[in-house]
Amino acid sequence: MTHHHTSVRRLAAGLSAILLLLLATTACEKRTAVYAQRSIAADGWEPFDTVMFVIDSLQRDGNYALSIDLRTTSSFPYQALYLRIEQHWEDPEMVRCDTLCCQLATPDGDITGAGISHLQYTFPLARLQLTAGQHGHIVVRHIMQREMLPGVASVGVKIERETPAG
Numbered sequence: 001m002t003h004h005h006t007s008v009r010r011l012a013a014g015l016s017a018i019l020l021l022l023l024a025t026t027a028c029e030k031r032t033a034v035y036a037q038r039s040i041a042a043d044g045w046e047p048f049d050t051v052m053f054v055i056d057s058l059q060r061d062g063n064y065a066l067s068i069d070l071r072t073t074s075s076f077p078y079q080a081l082y083l084r085i086e087q088h089w090e091d092p093e094m095v096r097c098d099t100l101c102c103q104l105a106t107p108d109g110d111i112t113g114a115g116i117s118h119l120q121y122t123f124p125l126a127r128l129q130l131t132a133g134q135h136g137h138i139v140v141r142h143i144m145q146r147e148m149l150p151g152v153a154s155v156g157v158k159i160e161r162e163t164p165a166g
Helices: 002-027
Strands: 032-039 051-053 062-072 082-091 096-101 119-130 137-141 152-161
Touching: 002 137, 032 051, 032 062, 051 152, 062 082, 062 096, 082 119, 137 152
Parallel strands: none
Antiparallel strands: 032 152, 051 137, 062 119, 062 152, 082 096, 082 137
16 A cells, blocks of 8 residues: 555645646746847849838837847858848837848958858847837848848847846
8 A cells, every 4th residue: 555655645645746847947037039040042132122020019018138140151251241131110119121141250250150061140230119910021121232131041030028137
């Protein structure tokens, strides 16, 4: 009988631990409200070819941090990439246009990204106060002098809700 009671206690303790873990993970608030990436054509990114991200209705009011993710290949010919990012928000209406200098290498030519065949970069762009139900779109395009820009594999947008320190 003692062996049976020990097994039942272990099972109950295991189930309790699993239940607590499930409660802890479901109680944690996810900070990332939006994360999307779009691939760029392998033959290059044309200067007026835009990358658009449609932002569905946000769930909560708050302060949000917007960042741009890039993935490049070894064929990218420059140390920096200049982007124009246009944001159009509705309910309430807000329009914002930014120019972002994405420094991909040091002045000595040392690559700053992480990865092997594709290098990953994240660049903070803006902090925004957004409201629940707000939606819109973000448009990204490069503003480099070159006609066809090789070596950019993808562009991404991440919007994270900032949680108060506590």
